[in-house]
Amino acid sequence: MLFFTQCFGAVLDLIHLRFQHYKAKRVFSAAGQLVCVVNPTHSLKYAATRCAAAQASTEQGILPPCHHHEAVHDPQVVPCTCPLFSCPWEGHLEVVVSHLRQTHRISILQGAEIVFLATDMHLPAPTDWIIMHSCLGHQFLLVLRKQEKYEGHPQFFATMMLxxxxxxxxxxxxxxxxxxxxxxxxxxxTPRSILECVDSVISDGDCLVLNTSLAQLFSDNGSLAIGIAITTSKVHSSEAEM
Amino acid sequence: MLFFTQCFGAVLDLIHLRFQHYKAKRVFSAAGQLVCVVNPTHSLKYAATRCAAAQASTEQGILPPCHHHEAVHDPQVVPCTCPLFSCPWEGHLEVVVSHLRQTHRISILQGAEIVFLATDMHLPAPTDWIIMHSCLGHQFLLVLRKQEKYEGHPQFFATMMLxxxxxxxxxxxxxxxxxxxxxxxxxxxTPRSILECVDSVISDGDCLVLNTSLAQLFSDNGSLAIGIAITTSKVHSSEAEM
Known part of the structure; x- marks a missing residue:
């Protein structure tokens, strides 16, 4: 009986997902943009340890290992940690893409403009939604994170890492x-480098920040569509610090 | 001696203000936009009473007086409260502009595109920065508020009211x-009507929200420049709820 109930649940999930996908496609098809449905990754096994370590090292004035990269001449062998909140992996820049694809099954999308459709926004914090985005000869990582910076008040933080x-x-x-x-x-x-910890970008709030009520206004049936575009840098025409 | 110190302080403030004004003018003159230097209004005399009253009435399911306007046929005689955090004034829509000008000395600026330069962003919450903006045959009110929605964590909220x-x-x-x-x-x-309480717009977070660190990144010498443009409504071309 339990087996049949589970099967029925899975079929319902699949129908719901396909419906969301087609709906998103319909909405954004006019702009000719690729829509990627992104499910959350929310394993929290290592999160607490990692956060505590990062916080302790920052308090002692020591930067976490991912910041010690400028002295290395070949960028591909720079030491690098996994940007996922939940993962303790450490390796080199040249293998982080294969780690993300193989261990976390993160998709790579092609194209300078895409739509990121994050599902299940109601899930409790901390939760990550992540995709890789390949364009202009480089690979980028979009991280959307639900996190409680102030206890009991989850917020959404979105940033792009190169x-x-x-x-x-x-x-x-x-x-x-x-x-x-x-x-x-x-x-x-400007995107941040993956060598800078995504945790510090988010704790600084130097990214797109949404409180829960605004996220609800922008979401549809628990899914949040974020249009993403990447271009080569140009100085903003009305840059205020000129 | 105290008198001379105060005079010297006042002269320094004036020089600082003129410097900020000229600097802002220089930055935005290329775009031909009008720059308005806006000083904070932060009298808190009545704030606590008003907030408590508003909260109590909301908890009891009673809307504050500013919401009871739909039944009145002439919009000019609709009852209306002062949008300032600190002011207990109540009157009619037709006299709110003269109240704001006379009692709070709020300037009216002309033009569809202006730059709002809020000074002294470091002042403690709650603080309001407000201007009136006259264009397209109507008057609008820009409210920037520094408020602690989560204790000890001030945020900035900006909204436009018609x-x-x-x-x-x-x-x-x-x-x-x-x-x-x-x-x-x-x-x-879409601007909100001044008949909807600005307090509820801000507590819902349905406005531009900035945390302190982001506000610091966008500000220059303690002043935050916000470009404002008002247009007649058109349906967003890629509106997601089509």
């Missing part, structure tokens, strides 16, 4: 766009 | 834009 060094990241600009219910929110910035 | 009814507000779209340090953040939405 799988490369900080100097390579400076050559690009990424844009994240939410558009629903007569509201539009756009965030444009 | 001095008119909700149905009049639906005819417009406003855009707020921050642009500095290779980051750009844009928020587009």
């Amino acid at each position: 799988i490369g060094t900080p100097s390579q990241a400076n050559n690009f600009t990424y844009r994240l766009e939410l558009n629903r219910n007569q509201r539009r929110l756009k965030w444009e910035a | 001095i008119g009814t909700p149905s009049q507000a639906n005819n417009f779209t406003y855009r707020l834009e921050l642009n500095r340090n290779q980051r750009r953040l844009k928020w587009e939405a």
Whole structure:
């Protein structure tokens, strides 16, 4: 009986997912954009240890290992940690893509403009939604994280990381766009290098930040569609610090 | 001696203000936009009482007086409260502009695109920065508020209110834009009517929300420049709920 109930549940999930996918495709097909349905990754096994270690090292004025990269001449052999909240993996920049694909089964999408459709936004924090994005000769990682920076108040943080060094990241600009219910929110910035910990980008709040109520306004049936575009950098025309 | 120290302080403030104004003018003159230097209004005399009253009435399922307007046929005689956090004024829609100008000395600026330069962002929460903006035959109110939604964590909330009814507000779209340090953040939405309490817009988070660190990244010498544009409404081309 339990087996049949589970099977029925799985079939319902599949129908729901296909419905969401087709709906998203219909919405964004006019713009000719590729839609990627992204399910959450939320294993929390190592999260607490890793956060505590990162916090302790920052408090002692020691940068986490992922920051010690500038002295290495070949960017491919730079030591690097896995950007997922839940993963303790450490290796080199040249193998982080294969680690993400093989261990976390993260998809790679092609194209300069895509739509990231994160499902199950109601899941408790911390949760990550991640895709890899290949364009302009490089690979980028979009990380959407639900996290409680203030206890009892989960927020959503979205940022784009280049799988490369900080100097390579400076050559690009990424844009994240939410558009629903007569509201539009756009965030444009230089991607951060994957060698800078995603945890510190998020704790600094230097990314697109959404509180739960705004995320609900932008989401549809528990899924949040984020339009992503990457371009080569140009100085913003009305840059305020000129 | 105290008198001379105070005079010297006042002169220094004036020089600082003029410097900020000229700097802002220089930055935005290329775009031909009007820059308005906005000083904070942070009298808190009545704030606690008003908030407590609003909260109590919401908890009891009673809407505050500013919501009871739909039954009145002439929008000009609709009862209305002052949108400032600190002010207990109650009156009619037709006199709210003169109240804001006379009691709070809020400037009115002309033009569809202006730059709002909020000074002294470091002041403790709650603090309001407010201007009136006259364009397209209507008057709008930009409210920037620093408030601690989570204790010990002040955030900035920016929203545009139409001095008119909700149905009049639906005819417009406003855009707020921050642009500095290779980051750009844009928020587009329908203005809310001044008859809807600004407190509830902010507590719902249905506005541009900035945490302190992001506000610091976008600000220059303690001042935050927000580009404002108002247009007549059109359906967003890639509206996700089509």
